[in-house]
Amino acid sequence: MDSLRRAFMWTGEAKASGADCLIAWDMVTRSKECGGLGIRDLAVQNRCLLMKLVHRLHNPVGSSWAMWAQEHRDVPSMDGDVAGDRWEAIRALLPAYQDVTVVDIRDGRTTSFWRDDWLHTGRLADKFSALYSHSRRPTASVRAVMSDGVRAHLVPRLTRVADEELSALAVALQDVSLS
Incomplete structure (x- = not known):
């Protein structure tokens, strides 16, 4: 798609050679404030729209699709009985989503115990890395682990280090209650 956009922009035709392009495509897709032409990068736009779907899965209020997906997928790991390229693209964005969000756990069903920041002190996988390396199911939900x-x-x-971390984690989990 980008090759068609480039060709049309520089020549008005379906194809263009490198000699026809007046500036590099990465400059074209930069914002006008940053010296570019403000043309949207479709790959970035697609990732942003897919990230909205990841967010919708974690916040399904009013979304029939998200509620259906929660019935067929384990949201913290994105594992389940739905397959396909689109699901894999959404699943690939889950780590990025977990990096930029902090979670209000509620019932803990859609929150990853190890990979989400739900204690508001950072991800447990990072804070208790030795213990995380001993996890049987690193994608388990908060609800599953707490129950x-x-x-x-x-x-x-x-x-020994993991055992020490387990003691520290037990202290951190003392006041956690799921709604």
């Missing part, structure tokens, strides 16, 4: 207990989601034998 089963953290120990049930870890391998049977922990390193």
Whole structure:
């Protein structure tokens, strides 16, 4: 699609050679404030729109699609019985979404225990990295871990460092209650 846009912009035709292009495409897609022409980069636009779908999955209020998807997918991991390129594209954006959001856990069903920032102190996977490396299911939801207990989601034998981190995590989880 971008090749058609480039060709049309520079020649008005369906095809163009490099000699026809007056400036590099990355300059064309920069905002006018940054010295570009303000033409939208379709790949970036697509990622932004898919990120809105990831957000909708985590905030399904009023969205029949998101409620349906929650029934067929495990939202914290995006695993489930729905497959396809579009789902994989949405799933690929989940880590980026988790990097830029802080979560109000509510019932904890759509919140990743390890990868979401739901204690508002950073992601547990980063804060307790040794313990995270011992996790049986790194994509488990807060609800699953809190109902089963953290120990049930870890391998049977922990390193000394992981055991120390488990004690620190237990203190951090003392006041957590799900709605």
